[in-house]
Amino acid sequence: MTFCKHITFFFQCKTDLSMGSPGYGQVGSTSHSPLYVSHAHTDTKRAWQDEVEDVKPLHSLLGPSELSWPGVHLPYCERLVTEDNPWLLRVAEAAPSLLPSRPTEQSPAIHSQAHSTPQELEGQVEERCLEQVQSMVVGEVLKDIDTACKLLNITPDPMDWSCVHVQKWLLWTEHLYRLPQVCKMFLELTGRDLCSLTEEDFRQRSLQCGDILYAHLDIWRSAAGMKERCPVGDGKSVVDDPWSDVVSSYPSQPIHLWQFLRELLLKPHNYSRCIRWLNKEKGIFKIEDSAHVARLWGIRKNRPAMNYDKLSRSIRQYYKKGIIRKPDASRRLVYQFVNPV
DNA sequence: GAGCAGGACCTAA
DNA sequence: TTAGGTCCTGCTC
Numbered sequence: 001m002t003f004c005k006h007i008t009f010f011f012q013c014k015t016d017l018s019m020g021s022p023g024y025g026q027v028g029s030t031s032h033s034p035l036y037v038s039h040a041h042t043d044t045k046r047a048w049q050d051e052v053e054d055v056k057p058l059h060s061l062l063g064p065s066e067l068s069w070p071g072v073h074l075p076y077c078e079r080l081v082t083e084d085n086p087w088l089l090r091v092a093e094a095a096p097s098l099l100p101s102r103p104t105e106q107s108p109a110i111h112s113q114a115h116s117t118p119q120e121l122e123g124q125v126e127e128r129c130l131e132q133v134q135s136m137v138v139g140e141v142l143k144d145i146d147t148a149c150k151l152l153n154i155t156p157d158p159m160d161w162s163c164v165h166v167q168k169w170l171l172w173t174e175h176l177y178r179l180p181q182v183c184k185m186f187l188e189l190t191g192r193d194l195c196s197l198t199e200e201d202f203r204q205r206s207l208q209c210g211d212i213l214y215a216h217l218d219i220w221r222s223a224a225g226m227k228e229r230c231p232v233g234d235g236k237s238v239v240d241d242p243w244s245d246v247v248s249s250y251p252s253q254p255i256h257l258w259q260f261l262r263e264l265l266l267k268p269h270n271y272s273r274c275i276r277w278l279n280k281e282k283g284i285f286k287i288e289d290s291a292h293v294a295r296l297w298g299i300r301k302n303r304p305a306m307n308y309d310k311l312s313r314s315i316r317q318y319y320k321k322g323i324i325r326k327p328d329a330s331r332r333l334v335y336q337f338v339n340p341v
Numbered sequence: 342g343a344g345c346a347g348g349a350c351c352t353a354a
Numbered sequence: 355t356t357a358g359g360t361c362c363t364g365c366t367c
Contacts, residue, residue, distance in 0.1 A: 254354080257358075290344085303359070308344085314358055316346065332344055332367080345366075352359080 144270065145223050148172060151263055151300055153255065157224035158217060161191025164302070171299050173216050175292075176270065182206045182213065195221060257314050258323050258337070260300060261285070264293065271296075283337030284327050 149156050152172055154165045161169065170183045185205040186194065194217060202210035202217075255263075264271040265285055274289035274296070287293050290308035298306030315335060318324035327336040 254357085301358085306359080310359060310361090312345070313347085313360080317358070319346090326345085329345085330367080343367085346364090347362100349362080350360085352357105354356085 141219060142223055144267070145220060147263060147267055147270075150255070151260065151296075153300070156220065158191040158195050158220050159224070161194070163188055163190055166191055166194055168299060168302075169220075170213070173213065175295065175299065177212070177216075179209045179212065180206075182209060255300065257297065257311070258318060260297060261293075262337070264296065278334060282327075283339070285335060285337075286331075287333040287335070290333060 145156055148154075148169075152165075152168045154161060154168060158166075158169070166186060166189050167183055170186055173179065174181060174183070182205070189197075197205075197214075199211060199214045202214040204210065206213065261275065264275045265277055265280075268276060272288075274292040275285060275287050278284045278286050287308075290312075294306050294308040294311045297311055298304055315324055319326070322338050324335050325338055327334060
């Protein structure tokens with residue numbers, strides 16, 4: 001149940017970021033829930049949340065009330081499912097019944113159970129929806145952990161992490177979720193040490209985001225536990241991207257810059273604000289936030305002094321090798337993989 | 342000023 | 355040997 005709770009939280013983090021919330025700059029916890037995150041609202045988001053508060057939700061997507069995620073109540077799915085929110089877009093694709101259905105669009109499941117009372121039917125449909133969404137969310141979380149492992153060159157199980165791995169993970173989590181700097185609060189700790197800390201210990205080390213870090217770590221631990229129980233294949237969802245094979249071969253090998261860039265491009269819900277496809281078929285991409293991409297590369301390579309100047313020099317080395325080229329000299333920060341597939 | 346191109350040199354694997 | 359990090363100059367936008 002804790003896993004579900006933290007996954008709900010994780011999902012919320014991701015969605016906040018994909019919705020453009022400044023979010024974690026102003027993270028705070030409250031006494032009523034360790035997972036509560038207070039946001040510095042933009043006007044739009046404030047207005048949106050006000051609307052949410054006005055209408056009592058029928059039910060939450062992810063479970064009982066204590067697990068509810070304030071941003072994902074059924075009446076609001078339609079407005080959440082936008083290109084800015086690819087997670088929900090995928091949820092909606094996989095579980096279209098979650099969207100408010102019109103009277104003429106009843107699902108076959110409902111027709112097939114004509115003998116049930118309306119209340120029973122509603123309960124059954126809701127249960128199926130919840131199962132679908134929960135399995136999707138868990139799948140997404142596992143995929144993200146897998147990606148982070150590849151990018152950071154760390155194992156999925158925090159218990160196996162060295163001090164360096166812990167620092168990498170902290171830097172990564174800080175960066176990905178816009179958390180304040182906390183690395184110094186966890187110096188000289190191995191993964192095992194980190195896992196032995198309680199939530200209270202985390203809070204003591206970082207008042208601002210100790211609980212959030214604890215939640216993320218708990219997700220990783222739980223995911224590692226799940227992988228142990230269901231090893232190889234099952235549980236590992238197939239990434240529907242033709243390049244996933246290319247990058248899946250190096251969990252413990254040195255990663256090339258071009259591979260790293262592709263990894264980022266393959267995770268648009270995490271990184272589209274720093275790097276994104278302009279034309280995926282042709283392999284043309286644009287670096288939207290050069291400093292951010294350089295910093296991510298620096299974290300991955302343990303090069304704190306990495307910057308875009310150096311990163312771009314490395315990209316240019318690929319010109320001669322025929323790996324990357326410049327599709328249009330006048331378009332800044334735009335590059336192209338010579339062999340997209 | 343930021344991005345880009347490319348030379349030169351260095352280090353780690 | 356290779357990949358890439360670092361520093362540099364000079365150019366364009």
